[in-house]
Amino acid sequence: MLRGSSLRRIVNSGRILSTRSYSTQPVVGENGEQEPKFLQQVGLYFDKAANTTLHEPGLLQYIKEVDSLYEFLIPHETINADGKRVVKTIRAYRAQHSHHRLPTKGGIRYAPDVNRNEVMALATLMTFKCACVDVPFGGGKGGIAINPSEHNVTEIERITRRFASELIQRGIIGPAVDVPAPDYGTGMREMSWISDTYRAFRPNDINAMGIVTGKPVSQNGIRGRNEATGLGVFYSVRELVEDDEIMRSVGLTTGIKGKKVIVQGLGNVGYFAAKFFQENGAKVVGLGERFGAVYNPDGLDVDDVNTYHKVKHSLVGYPRAHTLLQNSADILEQDCDILIPAALEGVINLTNAHRIKAKVIGEGANGPTTPAAAEILEKNGAYIVPDLFCNAGGVTVSYFEWLKNLGHVQFGRLTRQAEEKGKRNMIDKLQTLTGRELSSAEYDVLTRGAAEKDFVYSGLEGTMKESYKVIRQISKDRQVNFRTAAYVSAIDKISLCYQEFGIWP
Incomplete structure (x- = not known):
């Protein structure tokens, strides 16, 4: 293995020293207005919410800042177009925004434009996201600046394991320190490699499987994690569209049924969000991915579109679309x-x-709406379900997976048979008293005990319902939009943590 990668912890008493950006140019509007970059956007949202609170300015500034950024280079040996062996350096990052709760938590993304400002912004957002939905983690995020499509599986595995080994050897990640998860460009496969690498370095750690979440079920993952973010998007939006007062204000009826839905993104989040909307009576009229989009006002079959996309790796040429759009952004x-x-x-x-x-x-993605765009949308009467609440399903179920790994037991294993026995006794008694015999199918449905996925779905639904109630109440009380209300909810909880545990004087 090549050696000599340099690791830098860019901190000064827990504060960032340098924020030099490697990101692309900011968006410029039609009239020449320049929009802030992602990290600045998160800061603007935070400041707007913080100004509505009575917390001490010093504490608010401490909560806002990123605690640690780890940046290092990974040497990667490959074969170029001429058949010669060359060594390239790949930039990698891990940011930890807040240690008010441990471990910190956040995904790892693989994309060519990953940069320090992006992972800092995403780590910051993760802190507020966890606090908003009462998941006891601090925020973290990582990334490697590569295009996965330009590397074969062997190369991606080598890069992933090297990335993991650099972090593990320096104690930067661990089940009680910082727990990564999948993000854009990564999935269960990469999490399995990181988990395996950690066990090689820490063979005696009984909680080793808690090093990452989003693992395959066969590798101590949890049932329901794969669809969790998309399901959380569905639950959060459902709460809003069942709010009669809000629906009257925008001229829509309450409930999901019959609503026309467009989803941009056919990755894990977009596909499952679209699927759950369709299964609950909505009409999915548009689906988009990076190489195009399809639109049909009469509705699309989500699974049919997804199958076509998996085979063709594009939506171009999909035969059952009313309109084919070459530019994915047009679907919006x-x-x-x-x-x-x-x-x-x-x-x-x-x-x-x-x-x-x-x-x-x-907002199924992180930061899909810029601050200026949000103002325009809200001025036009739209309601935004903000990212730090809307897409929190992934980290919520990751929390359940982490608990499962630390508890070393599958949810439902201790209770399912007892629950089924109790239900059978009750149904048998009712059949005797009423004289009505249930069919085998009815009997099985009514006496089935809760399995792991049932617990996960129930826990996620309850989390989104309760979080929505808090956000809605803050929005009403302070006359602020949902995003500001979600940030206020998070800030209040983090501030209370610092003060009650004596972290802040």
């Missing part, structure tokens, strides 16, 4: 009631916000 502007941007940050911005027709925007 089509007619619908609910819009779910579930791809990347900044897709709704000054260049297109005034053409968005949806009255409800559920």
Whole structure:
């Protein structure tokens, strides 16, 4: 293995020293207005919420800042187009925003434009996301600046294991320190490699499987994690569209049934969000991915579109679309009631916000709506279900997986048979008293005990319901939008943690 990668912890008493950006140029609106970059956007949202609280300014500033950023280079040996062996350096990052709760938690993304500002922004957002939905983690995020499509599986595994080994050897990640998860460009496969690498370095750690979440079920993952973020998007938007007062204000009926939905993004989050909307009576009229989009006002079959996409790796040429769009961003502007941007940050911005027709925007991605665009949408009467609440399903179920790994027992294993026995006794007694015999199918449904996925779905649904109630109440009491209310909820909880445990004087 090549040696000599340099690791730098860019901190000074827990504060960032340098924020030099490697990100792309900011979005410029049609009238020349320049929008802030992602990290600045998160800061603006935080400041707006913080100004509505009575917390000490010093404490608010401490909560806002990123605690630690780890940046290092990974040497990667490959073969170039001429058949020669060359060594390239790949930049990698791990940011930890807040240690008010441990471990810190957040995904790892693989993308060519990953940079320090992006992982700092995402780590910051993760802290507030966890606090908003009462998941006891601090925020973290990591990334490797590579395009996975340009590397074969062997190369990706080598890069992933090297990334993990650099972090593990320096104690930067661990089941009680910092727990990564999948993000854009990564999945269960990469999490398995990181888990295996950790066990090689820490063979005596009984809680080793808690090093990452989002693992396959066969590797001590949890049932329901794969669809968790998309399901959380559905639950959060459902809570809003069942709010009669809000629906009357935007001229829509309450409930999911019959609503026209567009989802941009056919990755894990977008696919499952679209699937759950469709299964609950919504009409999915548009689906988009990076190489194009399809639209049909009469509705699309989500699974049919997804199957075509898996085979063709594109939506171009899909035969059952009313309209084919070459530019994926154009799908955002089509007619619908609910819009779910579930791809990347900044897709709704000054260049297109005034053409968005949806009255409800559920942020399946992190930071898909810029601050200026959000103002335009809300001025036009739309409601935004903010990212730090809307897409918190993933980290919520990751929390359940982490608890399962530390508890070393599958949810439902101790209770399912007892629950089924109790239900059978009750149903048998009712059949005797009423004289009515149930069919085998009815009997099985009524006496089935809760399995692991049932616990996960129930826990996630309850989390989203309770968090929505808190956000809605803050929004009413302080006359602020849902995003500001979600940040206020998070800030209040983090501040209380610092003060009650004596971390802040």
